Amino acid sequence: MIDFNRPHLTGNEVLYMNQAVENGHLSGNGEFSKKCQQFFQDRYGFKKCLLTTSGTDALEMCAMLCDLKPGDEVIIPSYTFVSTALAFLREGAKVVFADSMKRNPNLDAEAIEALITPRTKVIVPVHYAGVACDMDKIMEIANRHNLLVVEDAAQALDSYHRSPSTGEKRPLGGLGHLGAMSFHETKNITAGGEGGLLVVNDERFIRRAEILWEKGTNRAEFFRGAVNKYGWVDMGSSFLPAEINAAFLWAQLENLDDIQEKRKALWNKYYELLKPLADKGFFQLPDIPEYATNNAHIFYLVCRNLEERTNLIKYLKEHDIQAVFHYLSLHSSEFYRNKHDGRELPECDRYMDTLVRLPLFYDLEIEEVERICKTICNFCNHL
Numbered sequence: 001m002i003d004f005n006r007p008h009l010t011g012n013e014v015l016y017m018n019q020a021v022e023n024g025h026l027s028g029n030g031e032f033s034k035k036c037q038q039f040f041q042d043r044y045g046f047k048k049c050l051l052t053t054s055g056t057d058a059l060e061m062c063a064m065l066c067d068l069k070p071g072d073e074v075i076i077p078s079y080t081f082v083s084t085a086l087a088f089l090r091e092g093a094k095v096v097f098a099d100s101m102k103r104n105p106n107l108d109a110e111a112i113e114a115l116i117t118p119r120t121k122v123i124v125p126v127h128y129a130g131v132a133c134d135m136d137k138i139m140e141i142a143n144r145h146n147l148l149v150v151e152d153a154a155q156a157l158d159s160y161h162r163s164p165s166t167g168e169k170r171p172l173g174g175l176g177h178l179g180a181m182s183f184h185e186t187k188n189i190t191a192g193g194e195g196g197l198l199v200v201n202d203e204r205f206i207r208r209a210e211i212l213w214e215k216g217t218n219r220a221e222f223f224r225g226a227v228n229k230y231g232w233v234d235m236g237s238s239f240l241p242a243e244i245n246a247a248f249l250w251a252q253l254e255n256l257d258d259i260q261e262k263r264k265a266l267w268n269k270y271y272e273l274l275k276p277l278a279d280k281g282f283f284q285l286p287d288i289p290e291y292a293t294n295n296a297h298i299f300y301l302v303c304r305n306l307e308e309r310t311n312l313i314k315y316l317k318e319h320d321i322q323a324v325f326h327y328l329s330l331h332s333s334e335f336y337r338n339k340h341d342g343r344e345l346p347e348c349d350r351y352m353d354t355l356v357r358l359p360l361f362y363d364l365e366i367e368e369v370e371r372i373c374k375t376i377c378n379f380c381n382h383l
């Protein structure tokens, strides 16, 4: 069986976890946490990074930092993971779902303007499959309407946006006011199963981010010697991960370039072998716009209809290949459909019915990609 995903060990994970134990500091914000956070700040130029226990937690911190009032509106794509919406909903905001683009599942920037009301406070672009949303357009709209932008960069580690107007290349997660990343075991790198990162780009949020992170206390300032005692100063929760998880993540970060290179080689092989079938119109391949780069997080196909996708997944399974669909539209979910304003989001529903993800993980072999593509070719020959 070729699994859809298998977590990859780079070799030093257990060694570093042992070191964390020997250091005698097991709770959060220890040596490994600081090394990981510094890594992101140095490599990507992010202003302030804080490790979190999950991408969901990083999104929750973003939502708390937006300081929303009941009835404030947040624009979110419907084709995304539950956490993107949940983080804002639990802050009392009204979630306004937006449709995806025809060319790829990302938020349609052209459709945002029509959703803005006097209550709109935040736009949340999700960089699906690690491919940038149209951030020039989104930031321009946000600036004009004085809105915050929170990037759900959960899938977007080591991927970039290149501005067509200025040519400037900037890492995803670093363009909005705040960003969230995930190190869940299904992402390109993992913090031992669960983990995340809050990225603060707007300096106004740094102090409060540290306080929310440390259960509403000014403990971080105390340890820096900035205040002589610490206490309860704000809202907060326990968002910081244990050192064991940071140690695991550090081993993965040390091998990030190797991981990315291997994933891209597999992704490119899929693209090359499946392009002829896409050209014949059997399905749509992943689209990387001129303003985006590829971090090889997901390789997906968009089938022509639900029936063909169902049959393709079944056919692959019969040939010992595990392929999976992805999101169910959040606006039509059991939990939200009665709260949704009734607008149809046809592109989002199309991806819900027709998108299929193929196996992609570090330890997958090029020969396995070839076998998967051959199997898909045989399937198409029977259509």
Ligand SMILES: *Cc1c(COP(=O)(O)O)cnc(C)c1O
Residues within 6 Å of the ligand: 054, 055, 056, 057, 080, 081, 083, 084, 126, 152, 154, 155, 181, 182, 183, 184, 194, 195, 196
């Ligand atoms: C994975 C993911 C999340 C949640 O991250 P966790 O670390 O699993 O909590 C949120 N948004 C998107 C788009 C994701 O892919």
